Amino acid sequence: MENLDPASGYDLYAPYYKKDHAHLDSFDWTIAGAWWREALAQLEAVVPAENRKGPLIALDAGCGDGRSLVRFEKWLAGHESATLQGFDLSPQMVKLASAKTHSATLGVLDVEDQQAREAWVQQRGRADLLSAFFLLVHIDREEDFFVAMRHLLAPKGILLMNTIPQRKPPVLVAGTKKFTILSHSHRLEAVREAGYDAGFDLVREHPVVEEDELISTVFWWAAPREVQ
Numbered sequence: 001m002e003n004l005d006p007a008s009g010y011d012l013y014a015p016y017y018k019k020d021h022a023h024l025d026s027f028d029w030t031i032a033g034a035w036w037r038e039a040l041a042q043l044e045a046v047v048p049a050e051n052r053k054g055p056l057i058a059l060d061a062g063c064g065d066g067r068s069l070v071r072f073e074k075w076l077a078g079h080e081s082a083t084l085q086g087f088d089l090s091p092q093m094v095k096l097a098s099a100k101t102h103s104a105t106l107g108v109l110d111v112e113d114q115q116a117r118e119a120w121v122q123q124r125g126r127a128d129l130l131s132a133f134f135l136l137v138h139i140d141r142e143e144d145f146f147v148a149m150r151h152l153l154a155p156k157g158i159l160l161m162n163t164i165p166q167r168k169p170p171v172l173v174a175g176t177k178k179f180t181i182l183s184h185s186h187r188l189e190a191v192r193e194a195g196y197d198a199g200f201d202l203v204r205e206h207p208v209v210e211e212d213e214l215i216s217t218v219f220w221w222a223a224p225r226e227v228q
């Protein structure tokens with residue numbers, strides 16, 4: 001079975017990804033959706049709108065086809081206090097997400113590419129609320145993931161993310177082609193340690209359990225006070 005790199009794999013799988021939404025939701029969404037709204041309210045409360053330099057920035061890293069973004073956009077309707085951004089490595093995923101959202105600023109970006117991140121941050125600013133669902137599983141080293149997250153976040157920003165205890169990548173089917181996408185397993189202890197090492201404070205950790213088996217862990221992290 002061919003094990004494709006994430007850019008080619010997700011480009012190929014993009015048209016079929018929507019059928020996985022309900023399944024993916026069961027790994028993260030109840031808690032992630034509630035936390036995202038709570039985090040936004042918390043950020044809005046910290047600095048009153050009249051004292052802010054501009055709107056808050058909510059960024060979805062590895063946004064895929066917009067599974068989360070479309071719901072974030074609905075919740076942000078009427079909130080002039082925040083703008084929505086997203087990026088993904090796969091141009092096809094970004095194309096689908098762009099077709100589904102109206103107000104979000106989206107782009108193609110490899111989160112591990114420091115120069116590309118620098119350009120993103122220069123152009124669009126650092127995020128106050130950063131979400132990264134099912135992204136860590138495609139990053140080899142936990143340390144690199146947290147360094148990237150810290151780079152994208154404003155001081156005192158909030159990071160919501162999940163990690164899954166994936167032993168084998170799932171077999172995906174796109175038309176007649178069957179393949180897997182390169183992914184990495186991460187021990188929970190190593191994830192926590194890398195978050196702390198990058199200067200984050202762990203605010204909450206929520207295990208998602210199905211039939212006595214841990215299927216996902218959702219984290220709420222507080223970014224350090226200084227910019228990386």
Ligand SMILES: C[S@@+](CC[C@H](N)C(=O)[O-])C[C@H]1O[C@@H](n2cnc3c(N)ncnc32)[C@H](O)[C@@H]1O
Binds near residue numbers: 067109112132
């Ligand atoms: C399982 S999907 C999750 C998509 C979305 N976050 C969600 O929860 O539905 C993983 C996504 O991460 C993207 N991805 C993988 N490696 C990446 C990288 N280095 N930089 C940016 N995005 C990446 C893939 O292209 C894919 O769209």
